[in-house]
Amino acid sequence: MENLFSKEELKRYNRHIIIPDFGLEAQTKLKQARVLVVGAGGLGSPVLLYLAAAGIGNIGIVDFDVVDDSNLQRQVLYGIEEIGTLKIEAAKARLQSLNPHINIAVYNTHLHSKNALEIVKDYDVVADGTDNFPTRYLVNDACVLLGKTNVYASIYQFEGQVSVFNHLELDGTRGPNYRDLYPTPPEPGLVANCSEAGVLGILPGIIGSMQALEVIKAITGIGENLSGKLFTFDALSFESRKFNVKKNPKNPISGEHPTIFELIDYEQFCGSKVIDLPVKxxxxxxxxxxxxxxxxxxxxxxxxxxxxxxxxxxxxxxxxxxxxxxxxxxxxxxxxxxxxxxxxxxxxxxxxxxxxxxxxxxxxxxxxxxxxxxxxxxxxxxx
Structure with missing residues (x-):
């Protein structure tokens, strides 16, 4: 396995390799892994930085936004010199400077029902760093249909959540997915995203680092990951809790009587776009x-x-x-x-x-x- 790594890589990853319960075997799994990060914003910034530094061999980034000065309060992947540039290009340059031994693919697009399966199919694990419900449900459904692990995180003002959905368990079954927790999208306009409700700038750093940890655990098999559990964190009280997530027999995509067999775009349900909402x-x-x-x-x-x-x-x-x-x-x-x-x-x-x-x-x-x-x-x- 050492032949997979250059001398420079072995030196770089030495602190991983010398851990008895990690070693060269786990580092090899990271090098061979393919991880797609959807969203290069608040959560995507720490996820991408730590996955690249850890040696994930192949990283994909999906985003269509540009860097804005209002992003810099929480999106530590970027600097003021990148304001106005595409996030995927700025992210790729930063990650390549951090670790030149990995491959980075970028997708300058909004993830939607027509391209999600084509993009997701080439990856082992998806890290969902989005801040809106339409993409969150789309990522979940694509992962379920393709049999991919979905490492989920979300942030809102002072609170964060992390879980691992649709993970391949040791018995060959798949763990619970997002729809076991929330079967259907919220009604239009019911829930604001981070740009509307705000978020404490350091929170995505905390939650995103946990999300990156769960990606690494899912790939290497070390420790006990959050499959079947929802971790919540309150930054104001510094309290955290873990809740069990069980499979829901009424889950519309993986339950006893599924009704979802293909992807759709969920904006009309979640209120992310206002074109079809019942107001003038x-x-x-x-x-x-x-x-x-x-x-x-x-x-x-x-x-x-x-x-x-x-x-x-x-x-x-x-x-x-x-x-x-x-x-x-x-x-x-x-x-x-x-x-x-x-x-x-x-x-x-x-x-x-x-x-x-x-x-x-x-x-x-x-x-x-x-x-x-x-x-x-x-x-x-x-x-």
Whole structure:
């Protein structure tokens, strides 16, 4: 097995190899492994750094975003010199400088039902570092259909979770998967992602490192991994708990009577895109035309006060938590456009006002303020 490694690699991995319960055998498994990391953001940053440093021989990275200055509070893979560049390219350069003995493949794409199986099939383990439910369910289902291990992690404000799904057990069966825990996606707009709800910058470093550890354990077989368990961590109290995850006979993809046999795109269920949601929409271009042509409209920005101070396009700032109490400040005799960062909170505001106060004149800014700034190429700050 030593012939698989150059002298430089043997020196680099010496601290692994001299561990009695790890040794050259486990290091060889890492070198031969193929790991796909979906998302090169907060979780993906520590996962990629530690997997590359550990000697995972083949790493794939799926991401389609660019580095933004608002990322740097938590995405330690990047520096200010990479702002505006593709994350996959910046990540690849950083990882190759960290470990030139590994192979890195990059996929500058959004993972969706048409490409997920084709990408995932070439890997042994998938590390899901996404922050949205559509991709999370897509990754899970692709792993189940292809028989791949899915090392899952998620973060939200001060809390994190880690688990290992669909792992091949010693008896030849597969462990529980994400749908055993959460059988179906949440309703549209019900749950905000990290860009909406925020996250303590150091939390993805903690949880992502645990996720990388579970990838290494799943590949090498050392220790006891989190298959069949959900680990949770509260950064404020520094408390952690482990919950057992059992197979659900009603799991729609792997239960007793499965109903899912192919991938679909889940945006319509999870509210990640607002195109099919039951509220009236206005595109950034349409809103801009209304503004420049003097249309009689009212803008209501439902973000928090501090967000409004960072960047806004005018209008009245009424945070989502105050929207019901401030309903009488919202016009009923003209078009009212509700605005938030990405279009999630504004949809919640519209639904509340329509259901409780019978508003009929509300429009959601499609994609939120960040899409408005991006699509119209405005010289305004993002966050």
């Amino acid at each position: 929409q206005v595109s950034p271009e349409e809103l801009y035309n209304w503004q420049t042509e003097g249309e009689n409209i009212q803008l209501i920005d439902v973000r928090e006060d501090f967000e409004f101070e960072i960047v806004n396009i005018g209008g009245k700032n009424i945070s989502l938590s105050r929207i019901a109490a401030s309903a009488d400040e919202i016009a009923t005799d003209k078009k009212v456009v509700m605005i938030c960062k990405s279009g999630v909170r504004s949809i919640k505001a519209i639904k509340l006002l329509e259901e409780q106060y019978n508003f009929k004149n509300l429009y959601n800014l499609e994609g939120g303020l960040m899409t408005y700034i991006s699509d119209l190429e405005l010289d305004l700050p993002t966050y």
